[in-house]
Amino acid sequence: MKPRNNPTFVGESFSPWTKKARWGIERCALGYEYEEYVPTLSEPGLRLRMRQWSGTVSVPVLFVGRRVLRSSWEIVSYANHTAGNAPLGDMNLIEPWDKLSEAALAEGRTRVVRAVLNNQSALEEALPPFVPKSMRSSLRFLARDAAKRLDKKYAHLYQPGAIRNALEVTRNGLSESSNDYLLGEFGYADITMAVVLEVIAPIARTEPPLGPNTERCWHDHELAEEFDDLIQWRNRLAADSTRNYSQFQPSQA
């Protein structure tokens, strides 16, 4: 039987913000029930539960009793504090790393959304699963509208070059460290920077899985080649069963 009263984590399994927050709370051994958020369709229900009728909402969101934690940073800070022994490290030291990660992920999102907008097949894959195959091309405009809205909603966060900058700083940080961890011990600095690699060479399992055309929009082969050392670093973290998290593991289903 599922444990009752666990916090509810609402996220998008493909989103790097969801990945980093899940990795963080699993590292803190915080039990949670996961709910997948479907862009646009799930928004009214989420607003109702958050009691937020205006302004933008985004996921991940963690509901802990009546408390609502509204971003990956709030979620992992809560988990780190609740765990007692700060398994994620000192959040004050980690904050500058998370800022680099946030800027890089924002650039990644804009690049992916724009690639999807230019790819008819990826737009069809973005329609909800219940839309029959025969209707997908005529309903593509719905996916295009949703992608355009997403692009507009987050365009102010787009800084070209943010991914390269985050990866260069990570490379320097690792070269100055005496081991494989940015702050000397595995923690959220490593998690938040490793997840940046998900916007150029994703490996985390997403449920529902991305369609093949959408999956291609997430790859940036040039950056992946230039930062292959960091991809190997992320892969080492993902291969270590004491450091990884549920989206790096095969599906239980």
Ligand SMILES: N[C@@H](CCC(=O)N[C@@H](CS)C(=O)NCC(=O)O)C(=O)O
């Ligand atoms: N700074 C926020 C960013 C979260 C974010 O950008 N979420 C996006 C992921 S693509 C989202 O909710 N997109 C769906 C939407 O806006 O409807 C965090 O750390 O959680």
